[in-house]
Amino acid sequence: MSESDVVTAAILVIGDEILSGRTKDVNIGTVAEFCTDLGIELREARVVSDIEDDIVAALNALRTRYTYVFTTGGIGPTHDDITADAVAKAFGVALPINAEARDMLESRWKTTGTEVTEARLRMARIPEGGELIVNSVSAAPGFRIGNVHVMAGVPKIMQAMLESIAPTLKGGRKIHSVSIPCRVGEGTIGGPLGQLQAEFPEVKMGSYPQMGQSFVMTELVLRSADEMLLAAAADRVRAAVAEAHRAAGLPDATDAY
Amino acid sequence: MSESDVVTAAILVIGDEILSGRTKDVNIGTVAEFCTDLGIELREARVVSDIEDDIVAALNALRTRYTYVFTTGGIGPTHDDITADAVAKAFGVALPINAEARDMLESRWKTTGTEVTEARLRMARIPEGGELIVNSVSAAPGFRIGNVHVMAGVPKIMQAMLESIAPTLKGGRKIHSVSIPCRVGEGTIGGPLGQLQAEFPEVKMGSYPQMGQSFVMTELVLRSADEMLLAAAADRVRAAVAEAHRAAGLPDATDAY
Numbered sequence: 001m002s003e004s005d006v007v008t009a010a011i012l013v014i015g016d017e018i019l020s021g022r023t024k025d026v027n028i029g030t031v032a033e034f035c036t037d038l039g040i041e042l043r044e045a046r047v048v049s050d051i052e053d054d055i056v057a058a059l060n061a062l063r064t065r066y067t068y069v070f071t072t073g074g075i076g077p078t079h080d081d082i083t084a085d086a087v088a089k090a091f092g093v094a095l096p097i098n099a100e101a102r103d104m105l106e107s108r109w110k111t112t113g114t115e116v117t118e119a120r121l122r123m124a125r126i127p128e129g130g131e132l133i134v135n136s137v138s139a140a141p142g143f144r145i146g147n148v149h150v151m152a153g154v155p156k157i158m159q160a161m162l163e164s165i166a167p168t169l170k171g172g173r174k175i176h177s178v179s180i181p182c183r184v185g186e187g188t189i190g191g192p193l194g195q196l197q198a199e200f201p202e203v204k205m206g207s208y209p210q211m212g213q214s215f216v217m218t219e220l221v222l223r224s225a226d227e228m229l230l231a232a233a234a235d236r237v238r239a240a241v242a243e244a245h246r247a248a249g250l251p252d253a254t255d256a257y
Numbered sequence: 258m259s260e261s262d263v264v265t266a267a268i269l270v271i272g273d274e275i276l277s278g279r280t281k282d283v284n285i286g287t288v289a290e291f292c293t294d295l296g297i298e299l300r301e302a303r304v305v306s307d308i309e310d311d312i313v314a315a316l317n318a319l320r321t322r323y324t325y326v327f328t329t330g331g332i333g334p335t336h337d338d339i340t341a342d343a344v345a346k347a348f349g350v351a352l353p354i355n356a357e358a359r360d361m362l363e364s365r366w367k368t369t370g371t372e373v374t375e376a377r378l379r380m381a382r383i384p385e386g387g388e389l390i391v392n393s394v395s396a397a398p399g400f401r402i403g404n405v406h407v408m409a410g411v412p413k414i415m416q417a418m419l420e421s422i423a424p425t426l427k428g429g430r431k432i433h434s435v436s437i438p439c440r441v442g443e444g445t446i447g448g449p450l451g452q453l454q455a456e457f458p459e460v461k462m463g464s465y466p467q468m469g470q471s472f473v474m475t476e477l478v479l480r481s482a483d484e485m486l487l488a489a490a491a492d493r494v495r496a497a498v499a500e501a502h503r504a505a506g507l508p509d510a511t512d513a514y
């Protein structure tokens with residue numbers, strides 16, 4: 001494989017709270033493992049604070065140098081969430097309210113009785129030309145524009161977003177994934193899932209609780225380069241979920257939700 | 258205090274093992290807390306791999322921009338430990354065996370019965386003009402040259418080195434902080450908090466939603482060098498939180514949770 005075939009990446013972590021030491025970053029490690037699994041070489045990581053010019057400068061340095069850039073943090077509803085602004089500026093595009101993003105948010109807010117406020121609608125602002133990255137956990141989407149993937153800073157949400165973009169990335173290895181909805185919480189399915197993870201080390205298993213729903217919903221995502229193994233593992237996980245559903249008095253069809 | 262009085266820093270983490278995900282970095286968080294305690298503003302963190310040109314480029318970008326640069330990793334005895342080489346190159350100086358460093362190592366090796374080898378003596382190579390940073394844990398010293406502090410990657414050793422350089426650093430100011438618990442989400446408190454942030458630019462305000470609780474909890478953190486301003490801002494934020502709690506039908510005492 002020549003250098004030109006090598007798929008490279010950088011991660012840009014955005015947030016004062018990381019540089020003050022108040023929050024300890026774990027996203028660099030997660031993205032590093034994710035890239036390694038996909039055969040993508042993570043070449044650089046940077047952490048910058050919530051200063052627009054610094055974010056723009058780092059973005060432009062990284063996106064011209066690597067195949068992919070992943071950013072985490074700064075896409076929430078508060079005044080210091082300026083990642084979308086910085087990305088729009090770096091690409092020289094506008095930052096309108098995105099209708100699809102607004103729909104995603106409003107439909108989730110309807111089920112949770114959350115009021116639509118100007119602050120919350122900040123989360124629907126997507127740079128022109130951006131494609132949404134689904135957020136199964138808390139609905140507020142990330143987005144991809146050019147080779148830049150903009151994701152949440154909350155680790156669980158960031159991981160769910162990574163799962164959703166995995167099939168769209170060209171890696172050294174083609175990765176397949178299967179998503180299995182589960183109506184019991186992580187505390188209940190965690191044990192069986194951990195045993196199956198130990199049994200299928202070549203299949204990465206993740207669980208993503210969905211926040212703000214009126215019912216418990218955990219999305220289980222399985223990922224592997226080996227389709228046969230993935231199918232075998234998915235059958236076993238579906239069986240474990242069906243059993244957990246039965247024990248909880250729920251219908252056992254995993255695709256009924 | 259003018260911007261020129263602000264003491265700034267960056268950390269450069271060096272090592273393939275971090276970017277592959279095999280080792281999870283904890284040094285960024287440790288250095289971040291260390292800087293905050295000393296009133297030094299950590300403005301940026303970077304992770305680069307064991308490629309000399311990349312280390313040199315990052316070092317030169319950071320050392321010209323910030324008061325201090327702290328590096329971690331790449332000062333051990335193996336072939337991929339090239340931090341000293343890169344630092345010497347960045348500063349345009351030679352990299353001889355340092356007599357004092359050699360004495361430190363050999364006296365430790367004498368007590369442990371460790372053979373003196375060429376590989377091990379790599380650890381005594383210090384860029385010309387560098388001053389040693391004592392390593393109380395494993396003897397192999399770090400060094401300071403110009404505004405760059407070169408430390409080990411092993412967290413325990415890195416922390417010991419930080420302690421030994423702390424008295425040599427000019428700290429900015431002592432930073433005070435106040436944490437205010439809030440029982441409504443960021444979407445609700447984000448508006449009022451943004452207004453207060455605009456009113457108190459000298460007080461950094463951050464909001465940190467706590468996931469995985471059975472109830473909504475957002476921690477608001479205010480930070481400033483000015484204790485009077487901090488207290489005034491905290492009173493206003495507490496009042497805004499109390500109002501949000503009342504509007505949500507929650508008890509209004511912010512310390513009741």
